[in-house]
Amino acid sequence: MADYLFILLATIATGAAFGLVTSKSAVTSALFLVMNMISLAGVYLLLDAQYLAVIQVLVYAGAIMILFLFVIMLLNQENEEGLFEKVSFKYLFSALASFVVFAQLIYMILNYTGTELPLALNSQEIGTVESLGTAIYTDYLLPFEVTGILLTAAVVGALIIANRKVNTK
């Protein structure tokens, strides 16, 4: 059952990623990315990461993608014309670069010769809010506080940058 679910979710995620790259309209791309993130949240659930699956839907598919869609609507871009219409050096080079990275990763995965366990025995316990919260507030307290500073700095920086005129010509 879990196997079929994984194949279904992986197909949806890969198809949505292809749609993101190939669709001409930026809004369609953003909606494909939402689809990709929601199916990835399903994959996280298969890996017993309950808390991160919920956070993925809430923060990524919710907050961050709303921000993206808001900026797309604000800028009101036209569709990207001439995408993938004729073969050019740029497309060939991108396909080659992507294939090289993909081949390296797959080579590494296929060369793995250790034992293949599906999931650890305690995997259902480590993904809960309780276990992650204990880890974050004890072992990783300092990084957690630094994250707060980072987010504050990002908000202040975004306000300052968006207010200033940038002349690139």
Added chain:
Amino acid sequence: MVTINWYLALSAVLFSIGIIGVLVRKNAIVIFMSVELMLNAVNLSLIAFSAQLGDSTGQVLVFFSLCVAAAEAVVGLAIIIAIFRNNLMVDISEINLLRW
């Protein structure tokens, strides 16, 4: 039987598609979304390793990477808006201030 290798392979596929998006597209917002896709692919591999090793460290790392991704999205979109306000387009092949 779906083992950790399948999750890592899915992660590799999504990462490679993200690379194509970053290299091919001209619209800065779509490039940004492809970068988010690559971030998600790496998060998936971290969670897969965390689930196989039975250690919550990988999931804590994904939590922090989510925070960094949120900060990155906010600052990046602010830069895109600042560029758009002056040039009325976000086509990165036209923006060449830092190119020599």
